[in-house]
Amino acid sequence: MLKGCFRQMAGLETDKTAIVIIAYNREKPLRRLLSSVKTADYPDKCEVPLIISIDKSDNGEVLKAASEFDWKYGEKRILTHDKRLGLRRHVLECGDHSGEYGNVILLEDDLFVMPDFYNYALAALEFTACDERIGGVSLYNHLLNVHVREPFFPVEDGFDNYYLQLASSWGQAYTAGQWKGFKEWLEKRGEGSELCDTDIPENVRSWSDSSWLKYNIAYLIEKDMYFLYPRSSLTTNFMSQGEHSGGESCDLQVPLGVFRGVRYRFGKLYESRSRYDAFFENTxxxxxxxxxxxxxxxxxxxxxxxxxxxxxxxxxxxxxxxxxxxxxxxxxxxxxxxxxxxxxxxxxxxxxxxxxxxxxxxxxxxxDKAERYLYNYRALSSARMLAMIKRTCLNKLIPGG
Incomplete structure (x- = not known):
């Protein structure tokens, strides 16, 4: 349960942590996520509010899935919208629930959570609440440098976390103070601004204006802030077809554990030797x-x-x-x-x-670029490389082939 500094920063006499699920038109992925949320562990005698926010679409099955879902750990709210918000505005509105509850866990509907995700989020939020250089908490652990599409492994420094100057969108949590800081910066800068004066990776800069995430990343860079990341991922990403995804893929799937009730040992930013900038480089x-x-x-x-x-x-x-x-x-x-x-x-x-x-x-x-590839992709034999080249060529010639 969150207490002390968190309550003071939130300005609320509550220690509820709301789970906010961001849905649109993907019924099966939503049911899959809800199933994993339902079977997760939650603290005894702790009310866990659940909000399922559904952007306007023509898929009535999504609302049906949300309505049929039984939630025994606290209040369940279903929010629908008369007009299409789009992913960016939808996420920003969902994050605003932190002002009502004190903090939020945001989950897009193509994610899947492991049993200890809620306990981890509580522990990480309490740990970071008083640190002005922390902009949020990720539930997802990157195994891929998303800019160069190569493996990424943070160096081990004895703690259960590392720090990355890259906001997360594949399961993330914010205290009210963390979210408020981002929103105030965004409103001052103006939505849709070019970010020409920000030293962000070109890959991030190229994302469309419909991306809320690139602005959260730019905020961290400008303010020299970080996200706390777990070494063992508490979520994984199916990349189901949607506004920013062409279809399900294993590229962003990461190992999940089955552990429950872990006592996490987090390290502060100043004592961490596993501290990475937005380029995935160890500062x-x-x-x-x-x-x-x-x-x-x-x-x-x-x-x-x-x-x-x-x-x-x-x-x-x-x-x-x-x-x-x-x-x-x-x-x-x-x-x-x-x-x-x-x-x-x-x-x-x-x-x-x-x-x-x-x-x-x-x-x-x-x-030697070939040596770099062999380092990154172990046991990559000639036969396997030829098989991959053949498959890639067939997919280009015959989509789905």
């Missing part, structure tokens, strides 16, 4: 490199995934990158240990990551 490496080479952390840019562009250096002289660039190389590291960070942390020498002095020209090093 703790800047302090390490500064100490190792007698540099200023503010002069160093980390780019292990090779996704940053020169314009994103923003005056930082030293660049640690996997890209082949025409600058003087001060040192280089291997791509051997997992995760990527550990090659730098443990000073593993090699020719895969290069520390450049961008003020001095030099010869661009050779980079």
């Amino acid at each position: 703790a490496l800047k302090e390490l490199m500064a100490q190792r080479y007698s540099l200023k952390p503010s002069d160093i840019c980390i780019d292990l995934y090779g996704y940053r562009r020169k314009t994103e250096l923003k005056g930082r002289r030293y660049l640690l990158s996997s890209r082949a660039l025409p600058f003087k190389i001060l040192d280089s590291y291997a791509r051997t240990l997992r995760p990527l960070d550990c090659n730098i942390i443990y000073n593993i020498t090699g020719e895969d990551f290069f520390l450049y002095d961008t003020d001095t020209e030099g010869k661009a090093p050779g980079v």
Whole structure:
């Protein structure tokens, strides 16, 4: 149960945590999500409000699924809308319920939750409520760098969480204060603004204006804030066909546990060595490199995934990158240990990551892209690669083939 600082920040004499399900026209995914929510664990003698918010559509089966769902843990509310909101406005309205209840857990209807999702959310919200640098809590654990479509694993630092400067949309929770901070920033900036002055990844910048998430991410970057993420995911994503998804896929499925009643050991932002920016780069490496080479952390840019562009250096002289660039190389590291960070942390020498002095020209090093693929995708035999190429070609020639 949430208490103390959380109550003061919320300004409410309540410690209810509402589950808000965001639905539109996907009846079967909604039933699947509701089934997982129903079988989850909830604290004894704790009222758990459930809100099912349904955007306007022609699918009456969605409302039927919501109406038939039996909820024994507290109040159940079904909200319908006479006019189509669209995903962005719908999510923003659902988040506003944090002002009524104190905090919310937002779940889109193509998600699936594991048994301990609610207990985790309570613990994480209470842990982060007083920290002004935390913008929210993710229930989902990324295993993919969404910008480059390569595996991502946060370095282990002894805690059950890590921090990422990327807001979550695949199961997320907010205190009233966290949500209010985002909404006030959004209203001041103006919905639909270009975000030209924000150092956000190009992938995020390219998302349509109907995306609420890119603005939540921009907010974190501008304010130098983070989301708390779990190491063991409490949700997974089926990517059911919808406004921003073409159809179900396994790309975003992540391992789920069956554990219940865990006592989580969270680490604060200042003590975490597993702290990542919006590019999925470990910001703790800047302090390490500064100490190792007698540099200023503010002069160093980390780019292990090779996704940053020169314009994103923003005056930082030293660049640690996997890209082949025409600058003087001060040192280089291997791509051997997992995760990527550990090659730098443990000073593993090699020719895969290069520390450049961008003020001095030099010869661009050779980079073996094939080795990078083999590192990322284990046991990738020639036969398997040919099978994947064949399938990809067939799908392009014959959709669904």
